[in-house]
Amino acid sequence: MRKLLWLFLLTGAAATAQKNLTIQEATFGQYQNFAVKSLAAPQWRPDTHVLTYLDATYQNLMARSEDGQWAESVLLTKEELASALKSKFSGDTFALRMFPAGYSWKDKNTLLLEVAGANGTYLVEFDAATKTVKSAVKISADAANQVLSANGNAAAWLKENNIVISKDGKDTNVTTDTDKGIVNGSDYTHRQEFGIDKGMWWSPNSDKLLYYRKDETMVADFPLIQWGERIAAAKDIKYPMAGMKSEEVTLLVYDVATGNKTTLKTDGPKEQFLTCVTWSPDGKQIYVGVLNREQNHLKLNKYDAATGSLIKTLFEEKAATYVEPLHVLTFIPGNNSQFLYRTEKEGYEQLYLYNTDGKELKKLGFKDVVVTELLGFDTAAKNVFYMGTANNGLDRQLYKTDLKSGKTVQVTTTSGTHNAVVSTDGALVLDSFSNTSTPNDVNIINLKNNKATNLFKAENPYTGKTDLPKMELVTLTSADGKTPLNGRIIYPANFDAAKKYPVIVYVYGGPHAQLVTNKWLGGANLFDYYLAQQGYVVYTMDNRGSDARGRDFEHVIHRNLGVNEMADQMKGVEFLKAKPFVDANKIGVSGWSFGGFMATSLMLDQADTFKVGVAGGPVCDWKYYEVMYGERYMDTPQENPEGYDKNNVIKKAAKLQGRLLVIHGAQDNVVVQQHSMEFINSCITAGKQVDYFLYPTHEHNVRGKDRIHLNQKIAEYFDTYLKK
Structure with a gap:
């Protein structure tokens, strides 16, 4: 009897014992079997109180609405999307593995999607109300850096080092440089420093394309040895080492109707850096941050988009150490003459309100908060929302700032890391929150009454599977x-x-x-x-x-x-x-x-x-x-x-x-x-x-x-x- 009891205790203990992580789990477990429950790609549908996101399997676009007491429903399935695409493009097939995770809302009913078909890639405007394709631009399957125009009728993309525009079923070569040392429209300009993540920008009315032209013919080659060849071969890349010759970059404006090109007159040394590239809302001016190679003197310049001429230097920043511009200008909705600029010029990266003559209207910074993400404005553009630091940089909190008074309110207060998505009217916030003891706590907060509706609190995904050390x-x-x-x-x-x-x-x-x-x-x-x-x-x-x-x-x-x-x-x-x-x-x-x-x-x-x-x-x-x-x-x-x-x-x-x-x-x-x-x-x-x-x-x-x-x-x- 004692032996049987001992065996039972052993087998019972084995059944409940918690094991250490395997090396496979330690490598990928955070994203697979130990992934914390969360909402995938959450966004507010513009001008509504409807929250959209992808389901756990990435097969469907889901929705929760305030009118529906935040109950979950299916808004659009990948099958419905594939069927609509097939109806529009009968000569192609669409075997979608999942709903496009990079979806975004253009307006209340229009989804922007990138979908791969058997014969090419489609940049799609999709009507979520009627579940039909409003418009689509087909581009090459191997296109890179693709950018859809604001009106949805054209797309610019890269074929190696050259720009192509696809419109009305036709491809137009914007550039035709045969020397691979001339690179057009690439987001890998200035090696993606200075916040650069784009190399082409459509004008607001879609009639012009602004793009980088990078000349790196004079930059030294560096060999990367390709060992898979029968005889190992060298693949040369351009690598500008410190103190040596760097690339020379210009900005050009391409007129879609005429095919004419205009170079912005960003005068100065050829080895300067061009960043913060922003169209004015009316498409008549272009703003560029011109930074010297020494990186201690920035000029924020305004150029005439038609002639490329410098209109005015709005302001300058200098530093004994370095100036590091990282963000485009953000124009105030409905106001073509005011924008937000992010800079650490006074100690912390914060927001400043400027007019287009270069006058600083108001400092919008709050205490020692570092702005980490600019979220957007409410409907009347009275307030701006952003994520920022707290607790000596350990926390991330949501802040709201009144543009007129400059008064800032910290919206979230629980210590930890908040990830917020604000509805377009500024009334509702999706708040996903975690700290060292909370895997994920997801709430919708009504900012008018501060009432929070909890969608779920994620369980500890390690419980019963492994003992995580303290x-x-x-x-x-x-x-x-x-x-x-x-x-x-x-x-x-x-x-x-x-x-x-x-x-x-x-x-x-x-x-x-x-x-x-x-x-x-x-x-x-x-x-x-x-x-x-x-x-x-x-x-x-x-x-x-x-x-x-x-x-x-x-x-x-x-x-x-x-x-x-x-x-x-x-x-x-x-x-x-x-x-x-x-x-x-x-x-x-x-x-x-x-x-x-x-x-x-x-x-x-x-x-x-x-x-x-x-x-x-x-x-x-x-x-x-x-x-x-x-x-x-x-x-x-x-x-x-x-x-x-x-x-x-x-x-x-x-x-x-x-x-x-x-x-x-x-x-x-x-x-x-x-x-x-x-x-x-x-x-x-x-x-x-x-x-x-x-x-x-x-x-x-x-x-x-x-x-x-x-x-x-x-x-x-x-x-x-x-x-x-």
């Missing part, structure tokens, strides 16, 4: 002794405070990135929790230089990348070493890209502290990095030789004491492989052993199924050299 957000003080820094500790599984544990410091540390946030999982990747389940303390801290804390917090890195960042990271190490459960002799560090630079730097400059490191895609010498990003933070090698020398890890290879694994993608077009190869060569010269692993077909990061291989390699490296 995670804690912590606050430290930076190396300057006065700046609070945000950190995150993930404790080992089955944590015992009486034991000593090895530590893995996961670091990025560079601009425009924030790793620690007050949201579900603390902003961590599931792989961090996997490592904690293997018995590590996993620690991350956002040092000065990282995102969402304002200009001075970030600009402290200027001309000295890595210096203040490492000083702050070492304050984090001091914090860890003070913990009785930390094994100070077993501290490792890992990071990718800027984080790879940081991991390598810490392994060398703090060799007595860090025993093991993994550096992925690391910048090793900033003179090998590209002009736009590199010179913003470091100036040129000619202007700042001391700074470049000080953070050059290639020259520090002789300092290496611990075990270091360097990983690189052979096709990396961001941090080119020359960085790591030069570092490895320096290690050989210094007689230092270093481990090196190459992913032959991957670019700057390792994506897809090979990500599992990458994570396994990192985990095994720490297991082999840090635990023992």
Whole structure:
């Protein structure tokens, strides 16, 4: 009897035991079997109180309406969409795997969709009320950067380095450059720095197309070796390294009716940057931010769209460090003479109201809030809504600002990360909220009475499947002794405070990135929790230089990348070493890209502290990095030789004491492989052993199924050299 009872207890325990994550789950689980319940692609139907989104299987467009007490219904199925397309285009077939996730609303009844047929791609205006196709423009299946005109009758797209306009079933070649060094209409202008995500802009009345023309014929070629060939071949890319020749960019206006082209007279040095590109609402003027190559002087210019002539410089921004324009102008609805401009000129990226003569009408900033997303206006354009920071950058909250008075109200208040979608009349907000203890809490808030209707509260997707280790957000003080820094500790599984544990410091540390946030999982990747389940303390801290804390917090890195960042990271190490459960002799560090630079730097400059490191895609010498990003933070090698020398890890290879694994993608077009190869060569010269692993077909990061291989390699490296 006792034996049977013992067997029952064993089998019962096995049936309910919770296992550690597999490496596959640690890599993709956040997006698959451990995905938190949420609404996919939620949008408010314009001029209604109807919320639309995709169902969990991405097969149907769903709707919830205020009139229907927010009950869920099917608005449009993928089958209905395919049937309507088939009726309109009988010569094509549409085997849709899912409803187009990139849908958007043009007006109350018109959906904008991109749909692939067997014979091409269609940019569609679809009537959701009648479930019929209003209009569609067919473009080539291999088209890139496609942009639909405002009236829906034409589309501009790229065929390699040239622009084609499709209209009324005909294709017109806007450009015909045979030299691949002349690139037209590409969103990869200025290497997508300065907030650039488009290379072509239709005029508001659809009669003209504004586009970038990038001349990079004079930029040096960099070879990417293609290993899949019978004899490996070099694929050359244009790569403007810091201090070397950069691309020359202009903006042209193409008149659809006449075929004439007009070049904007953006006079100045040929190697300047053109961004913030915006049409005036009437289509008569074009606004462009002209930034010098030194990136410390911006002019916001207004040009005549018909002649290309400069009308006026509205205002200028200068800085001792750098000016970084990142956003187009946002005109006030119904007002052709006023717009919003986002800048950090007074310390925090905030909104300013200007008129088209360049006069600043009102500063709309609020406290030390950094604007992270501009959401839109209410119907009368009385108020503007935006997402912004709070709680020393840990939180994201919704704010509403009265344009006339400048008064700002923080709409959401619960500490955590809010993702808000505001109805077009500004009366309703879809608020998806999470923090470290809340996976996702989704509500519709009526701003008139502050009544919230809960749609659902997501369950913890890990319950009953795996025990996630304890995670804690912590606050430290930076190396300057006065700046609070945000950190995150993930404790080992089955944590015992009486034991000593090895530590893995996961670091990025560079601009425009924030790793620690007050949201579900603390902003961590599931792989961090996997490592904690293997018995590590996993620690991350956002040092000065990282995102969402304002200009001075970030600009402290200027001309000295890595210096203040490492000083702050070492304050984090001091914090860890003070913990009785930390094994100070077993501290490792890992990071990718800027984080790879940081991991390598810490392994060398703090060799007595860090025993093991993994550096992925690391910048090793900033003179090998590209002009736009590199010179913003470091100036040129000619202007700042001391700074470049000080953070050059290639020259520090002789300092290496611990075990270091360097990983690189052979096709990396961001941090080119020359960085790591030069570092490895320096290690050989210094007689230092270093481990090196190459992913032959991957670019700057390792994506897809090979990500599992990458994570396994990192985990095994720490297991082999840090635990023992």
